[in-house]
Amino acid sequence: MELPLINDEQVELLLSDLLENYGYDFTGYSKASLKRRINRLYSLDKIPGFAEFRYKISRDSLYFKRFVEQITVNVTEMFRDxxxxxxxxxxxxxxxxxxxxxxxxxxxxxxxxxxxxxxxxxxxxxxxxxxxxxxxxxxxxxxxxxxxxxxxxxxxxxxxxxxxxxxxxxxxxxxxxxxxxxxxxxxxxxxxxxxxxxxxxxxxxxxxxxxxxxxxxxxxxxxxxxxxxxxxxxxxxxxxxxxxxxxxxxxxxxxxxxxxxxxxxxxxxxxxx
Amino acid sequence: MKNCEALIIGGSAGSLDVLLRVLPLISPDVKFPVIIVIHRKNGSDSLLPELLSGKTQLQVKEAEEKEAILPGIIYIAPSDYHLLIEMNKTFSLDYSEKVNYSRPAIDATFQTAAEVYQNKLVCLLLSGSNADGVNGLKTAKSWGGMAVIQDPESAQVAFMPQQAKLHVKIDRILSIEDMPEFINLLS
Known part of the structure; x- marks a missing residue:
């Protein structure tokens, strides 16, 4: 990743879509981490463009699930610390x-x-x-x-x-x-x-x-x-x-x-x- | 560069010695924050800030989440968290997957800082045995920041700065002796 593929404005758009379509509110999340993870997923899934990404998340409930799973951090351990x-x-x-x-x-x-x-x-x-x-x-x-x-x-x-x-x-x-x-x-x-x-x-x-x-x-x-x-x-x-x-x-x-x-x-x- | 707004130093194996030699010679009047991301074993948390604070007149502290990033302070990335920079110039911590087998990953800090500080950012990559930091230097460059590496010849472990040299258009290659003056002139 060099220049981020998804910029701050686009992140805001995605977050308001999520809230509107699914009732998930990520607007209070720290932006740096969220943006990093959204960009990571965007590259990983080789999405051709932002419009398609946005459409997929809003319309395809399976992809929406993947999106939520991937932008939240699920790294954990047993008896960590x-x-x-x-x-x-x-x-x-x-x-x-x-x-x-x-x-x-x-x-x-x-x-x-x-x-x-x-x-x-x-x-x-x-x-x-x-x-x-x-x-x-x-x-x-x-x-x-x-x-x-x-x-x-x-x-x-x-x-x-x-x-x-x-x-x-x-x-x-x-x-x-x-x-x-x-x-x-x-x-x-x-x-x-x-x-x-x-x-x-x-x-x-x-x-x-x-x-x-x-x-x-x-x-x-x-x-x-x-x-x-x-x-x-x-x-x-x-x-x-x-x-x-x-x-x-x-x-x-x-x-x-x-x-x-x-x-x-x-x-x-x-x-x- | 003049009027630097942030200097981020990344390093892995062999970089601690460099810091111990360079930090004592950094002017206490520097007008930017120095953010240090060093790979190390988990659990040795408070040791690094303690060790380094004995070597400089500048305040040295571990970076805390939501903390405002201020000039004239040396911040150390805590072990086992990625250290991210927010657009409002505060720190965030992140416990997501390791990057380049590393957490903290130098890439994560370089990359998030790149957009925040743009052409007022200097990233310095020191000695190390993996390629962490290389992608981050690329990002910093693409936002107008400056990419600087330790001369691989002078590095205890040359791999990391070598990789950077191979893949990124580096602005400056510095020997350990040249680092203090370079840093002091960034203000």
Whole structure:
């Protein structure tokens, strides 16, 4: 890519089409990343011109699906940032374990790697039975993949290392069965996960949670949308509940910050009032 | 170039030594931001800003998402995120696929900066063992920016600047000794 093929004005056009035709609102997304991904898709699919691209997205619902899947970032890992999972394992989940029931919202779960990671933690802490993980994403295609619980076997070495670094004591391979090139995660890990679509931009709070995780999603939103989404999380979080964000994300700029106290060293905040 | 609005330095294997030699000689009065994108292992996050801040009078910090990009500050791309530049001259972070096996990818920063700073952008590509940065230099050139590389002869690992030389019309080829003066004269 040299000069970008799709310019800012054209990006705006596509975004207003999406909103009008499908009700998907990407106008609050950070532009640099969005534009980069739209251009990447445009080159990848060798679309002959912008007019055709625009028409395809508006009229061809299959292509629209591909478009949404490709312009949103769906890169994720199991036990990514092991230190974060150590904090969940040693501090957050044991405290929530004193409750009769634990509701967890994983917002922007993508293909589900984190949902299964949390399920493994809960199982090891003997909390899985009384927990429910709501794993949501705006993108139905990634949720279908998440619900299958099958990930490439190639990644298992890395995930196993992450798991051990996070304080895991079991044999990581006991959580899945290898099938050809895939690792299929055990059914019991999936029983307590509900995969469902939810769009942080346009959908409302749907429950009260004791833990909300939303990691590496806010980086794709502009400040206004970040404010809005943090308020949605605040509304959806019980008192003394926890909010967990990505390593480079913060609530410091937001109005909700004064109600929260951060756990040392991790991007985890507890709602204290 | 005069009145440079941003200098972006990309590097991989063998580039840290260059920075350690060049940064101490950069004038504290430079009137543009210096944005550094260096490939490195994950998890060694705070080390690089700390290491470099001991070598210069300029403020050195890790680039944060939504942060306004200001002159006279050296920003370091955090490990394991792409660092993008928005049209309003703020940073964005992005955790999408690696580019050229790298995250942060030099290409991602060069390319997004190209349109923002246009002919007031200088991209400097240092020593390294893959071709990251080459496409970014092309983009920078096509928006009127300046493409500069470390002389492959002086690079610990010549591949990266060599690839750039092969595929991009390079404006300047610099030895390590010539870099500080070149940078100081950009203000």
């Amino acid at each position: 092991p230190g974060f999972f150590t904090a969940l394992r040693e501090t957050v989940l044991p405290r929530l374990g004193t409750y009769p029931f634990i509701r967890i919202w994983l917002a922007g779960c993508s293909t589900g790697e984190e949902a299964y990671s949390i399920s493994i933690l809960l199982k090891e802490l003997n909390l899985l039975d009384k927990s429910l993980i709501y794993a949501t994403d705006l993108n139905p295609a990634v949720l279908e993949k998440a619900a299958q619980g099958m990930f490439s076997l190639n990644y298992m070495k890395q995930y196993s290392e992450n798991y051990i670094l996070s304080g895991g004591k079991n044999d990581f391979s006991s959580y899945y069965t290898a099938k050809y090139s895939l690792a299929k995660f055990n059914e019991e890990l999936k029983h307590k996960i509900i995969f469902s679509t939810h769009n942080l931009v346009s959908d409302h709070s749907f429950n009260e949670f004791q833990l909300i995780l939303c990691r590496n999603v806010l980086i794709y939103f502009d400040r206004d949308l970040q404010h809005k989404v943090l308020e949605l999380f605040d509304e959806s979080l019980d008192e003394l509940g926890y909010l967990a964000l990505g390593t480079k994300e913060t609530i410091d700029f937001s109005k909700i910050a004064r109600k929260y106290k951060r756990l040392q060293n991790e991007k985890i905040w507890r709602k204290i009032s």
